[in-house]
Amino acid sequence: MKGSMAPNSLPVPFCPRLFYTYATMVKLTVRKDRSGPVRGFHPWVFSKALAPIPEGLAPGEPVELYDESGSFLASGYFNSYGQISVRLWGHKKDEPVGTDFFVRRMERAGDIRRRYVESPGTNAYRMVNGESDLLPGLIVDRYGEYLVVQFHTRGMERWKPEVMEALITAFGPRGIWERSDVSVRNVENLGAVRGLLHGSVPDTIEILENGLRFLVDVREGQKTGFFLDQRDKRSAFRKYAKNRDVLNCFSYTGGFTVYAMAGGARRIVSVDSSRRALDVARENIILNGFDASRCEFVCDDAKRYLREPAWRFDAIVLDPPAFIKDRRKKPEGLAGYRAINEMALRNLLSGGVLVTCSCSAHLSLTEFRFLLSEAGAKTGRALTLLETYTHGIDHPQFVPFTEGEYLKCFFLKA
Incomplete structure (x- = not known):
């Protein structure tokens, strides 16, 4: 290994270690009435789908799954004796793991x-x-x-x-x-x-995204440093920004702000609760050679700012953190999404564009769309759906793995 270990990191020795062949892997049996999802390539196998699991299995131990007739189904690693028992990583029999x-x-x-x-x-x-x-x-x-x-x-x-x-x-x-x-x-x-x-x-x-330059703090920034899953939405927003006054709420380091400037926005207000993130957003504007005097960076709670903004806008972006992190708190989260979207619509000029996102896995795309229709009715704004986005190409999802869905984004004309 090159380099030295940082505080709180774990050493990772490169030495001969675990290597499993089909002869040494644990064989587990999937119950006949529960084999459908495995055959359909769903990546999780729940404990109730399996015949009694041998004692003493450790998390990460490779396993092979068979049906009750002895036919091979899939391979994966043992996860736990809890709800998700096996996480699948292959559908090829006798594949050594190393x-x-x-x-x-x-x-x-x-x-x-x-x-x-x-x-x-x-x-x-x-x-x-x-x-x-x-x-x-x-x-x-x-x-x-x-x-x-x-x-x-x-x-x-x-x-x-x-x-x-x-x-x-x-x-x-x-x-x-x-x-x-x-x-x-x-x-x-x-x-x-x-x-x-x-x-x-x-x-x-410093990274490049669609020809634009961004500074990323991978050590302390949100997620791994940048919201890579919004690349296609940022690019799509560019065409709506020309000669517009734009409000970017929950702006973080200014992803949508930079694209709006690239699209020819007249003026942009970026609102985020992190001063450090806003400082980086300003650096990103300058890094791309744009006129920072056309940008205002407001360190405030976006929900509070939306109650009394400085003026009304031609385009508004709402890209909040997940309001529903636990399904037991879904009602509170729904109320939060309704509130910010209703406030945004009240501050959006006639004919304006609202880009609104949710990264809550516990809120489906259909539920989010219905919530927005309610927000439109309550504010007296007829909403036209222009574009819909979910995950990007670099965030692929197996079709049966609906549990992996989380991001949804609507471009609306009001």
């Missing part, structure tokens, strides 16, 4: 991004998207020559040395930074881990 196993999956994932996302003007995107790239519990984001990784499960954490070696083999990054500080780890009693895993990683990385 570093080469992970290299093959990463090369497959990388091929999709290189074909459909990467270009001379874009060098930042999600490289590995967990279950839908047959690497359940693993997230890998590319920022230029650097990678940022997240291990979401104890099972994938067990394979960290092999995963690291595979990342270096498949992608050859200058550095890898870990941001395993997501709340989902709490479910498996895993603490937050941040730190250097390979090479060196600068405090700030």
Whole structure:
């Protein structure tokens, strides 16, 4: 390993370690009446779908699944004796699990991004998207020559040395930074881990997205540093900004703000509760050679700002954090989404465009659309749906894996 370990990071030794062949893997049986989802390539196998599970299995241990007649169904790793017992990572019988196993999956994932996302003007995107790239519990984001990784499960954490070696083999990054500080780890009693895993990683990385330049703080920024899943929405918004007064709420480091300037916006107000994020947003405007005097950066709670904005706008962007992080708190979250969208519509000029997003997995696209229709009725605004977006190409999803859905975005004319 090159470089030194950062505080709170875990050492990752590269040494001969786990290697499983079909002869050493645990065989589990899927009940006849529960085999449908496995045959349909759903990546999770629930405990009730399995015949009695042997005692003593550790998270991350490779398993093969068979039906009651003894026919092979899929392979994966044992997750827990709780609700999700197995997370699937293959549908090929007798596939040994080791570093080469992970290299093959990463090369497959990388091929999709290189074909459909990467270009001379874009060098930042999600490289590995967990279950839908047959690497359940693993997230890998590319920022230029650097990678940022997240291990979401104890099972994938067990394979960290092999995963690291595979990342270096498949992608050859200058550095890898870990941001395993997501709340989902709490479910498996895993603490937050941040730190250097390979090479060196600068405090700030400059990336390209659709020819525009952005500064990214992968160490302390939100998620892994940038909202890569909004790339296509930012690009789509560009055409609506020409000669418009724009309000960008929950603006973070100014992604939509930069695209609006690139589209010829007349004036832009960016609102976020983080002064540091707004400072980076201003730097991003200057980095792209735009006139910062046409931009105002307001450090405030976006919901409070929407109650009494300085003026009304031709275009408004709402890209809030998830208001529904727990289905038990869905009513409160729905109330929050209604409130900000109603306020935005009241502050939107006639004929204006509202771009409104939700990243709450517990709110479906249909529910979000109905909520917006209610907001339109309450504010007396007839809403026309111009464009609809979900995940981007670099965030692929298996069709049966509806649990992986979270992002939805509507472009509305009022």
